[in-house]
Amino acid sequence: MQLTDRQKLILTLIIHEHIRTAQPVGSKSLVEKYNLAMSSATVRNEMSALTDYELLRQPHTSAGRVPTEEGYRFFVGNLVQKSGLPTNTRRTITHQFYQSRQDIEQWLRLAASVLANQSQAASLVTAPHAEKAIFKHLELIATRGRQVLMVLVLMGGEIRQQFISLSEPVSQDRLSVIAAQISNMCTRCDVEKISRMRFQMDSLGKDILDILIAEMTLIEESTTGEIYLDGMTNVLSEPEFAESDEARQALHILEERSLLENLLASTVMNTDVGGIQVLIGGEGTWQELRQCSIVLARYGDPNTLTGSIGVLGPIRMPYDRTISTVRFVANVLSDLVTETLAV
Template identity: 70%
Template sequence: MNELTERQKLILTLIVHEHTHTTQPVGSKAMVNKYNLRMSSATVRNEMAALTDLGYLRQPHTSAGRIPTEEGYRIFVSKLVQRTNLPMTTRRTISHQFYQSRQDLEQWLRLAASILANQSQAASLVTAPHSEKALFKHLELIATRGHQILLVMVLVGGEIRQQIFSLPEPISQEQLSTIATKITNLCQNCSADQLDALHPQLDPVGKEILVVVQEEMALSEKLITGDIYLDGMTNILAEPEFAESEEARQALKLLEERSLLEDLLARTIMTSTIGGVQVLIGGEGTWDELRQCSIVLARYGSPGVLTGTLGVLGPMRMPYGHTISTVRFVADVLSDLVTETLIN
């Protein structure tokens, strides 16, 4: 808690930097040589001992160099890493890819995941954006075979939900279209709750359909409704700390099991604002699977209207500066795209 001296900050920064590059514990002598420090290795050793006592460094075993602890990374990320921007050329390349791709939400999300994975050489995840409050915009009903009916609903913001259901009696396409038009006109911009008031105005079939509509709207409001796009999972396997596959399995399992992933996103994302980037280091005591990992997350979209989450999962030894800038930049680009094309 006590403020670190400038020299301690420098040494901690250098150790983090060196270790993220070499993967190895870093020793006092080697460090003095490499960075031409204007002090002796003994001095560095003393400072290292102090930082170790403070809990920011540790030794894998006696008489090895030091590596940062979780706490060390945390202080590095919160205080020491300088906010950098991605180089202009990189930014242009990324923007370019988005603007020349097919104008299609799914493509964008896939692309975002791919860019994050490549830039960070780690695993990436991107959730589809969804309305924080589902508002009805348009309903379409299409008869398929027999009693089966395909319901296609569009929400304000362009989210599309579809569902197949059946009615007790067969019904013609004309009748369905009439009902769909009626509901579309009545329900403009309504939330799921507001639809309750409309039940009296509808015939029995219409009521039944309205219930399905309400169900779908409710589902849409739950945190993560749509797809989650993952990429770069194999990057994780390339990291030396995951050479023994068991460790890697743990981390990838988290990405694979939607329920775990949703839980993670739900718990962390609520606190983060658009534009802000959140860094989770070592599972923060809650997620055992992530003991060796860090996650860098950001929200994108239009706050309060249509938002999604994107981020990167990699080893705790991660180039935080670069990763954070990348995540922030991709989030910004995606926010612009989503806002421009989907919000009305």
């Protein structure tokens, strides 16, 4: 499918106009709006051709044209201008990050908030997560009776806390000794190596090591870290979600962690850090997302810690701006992660 320049122009204008108004775009109004140097009849002929290519669609015989999913895809793939974010927007965003508390959690929350506000859509950010769990540090804190709080720190800064129940009460001193022992012994070890050290430990140590191993295995098996969402309500103000049932289906994907993990796993997980993926109208697979598009990116340090960020909005979203924003925030997060978390 090879489009003439004029066809590309018209497709682009129709998409712009449709994004602006959420209405079908007619030939005459398009010519008037953009002062095109051709008549509406010419535009109609081109529209007709674009409709044959299935890039445009007519809701009804005598309505204007609306871009199809294919049309958006062509637009995003070939026509969208990679404008980059305006400098002052960049500055505002960067500023916010360096203003915030120095804490991954805050950064991720902030990233979600920035994405949501900039794109006026729903956003998601997953915490950076390593494919391989490498032990860094263990802490055991007595709470009450046989209850102990276990804090496990992985290389890369992932932290897990968990209450464990020992078979008998143990003093804080003894716990500290064991924690220190394990911390020293296991630094930079993966699950396998740690398993092989099990024989060196006494009975209590073995119990704790077992829990530690279980926990690390669990972390390794999970495909993504904690998920932060923001701007869900932004989506509700879009006219295509006026009947809230449509909105419900779309937002449900974000809310239901397992669905979202599936979605991420089958798309952005295969993308390189720095790359952008745009999922338009659910790409036939995700029925609930028929009305939505998702712009996704991966951030972090490609070899160790990575996470995903994305924006979910109506299919009729301003792709250029959204893509720039997602790319920029991903870069900011990558920088922060590599600066502070790297091994």
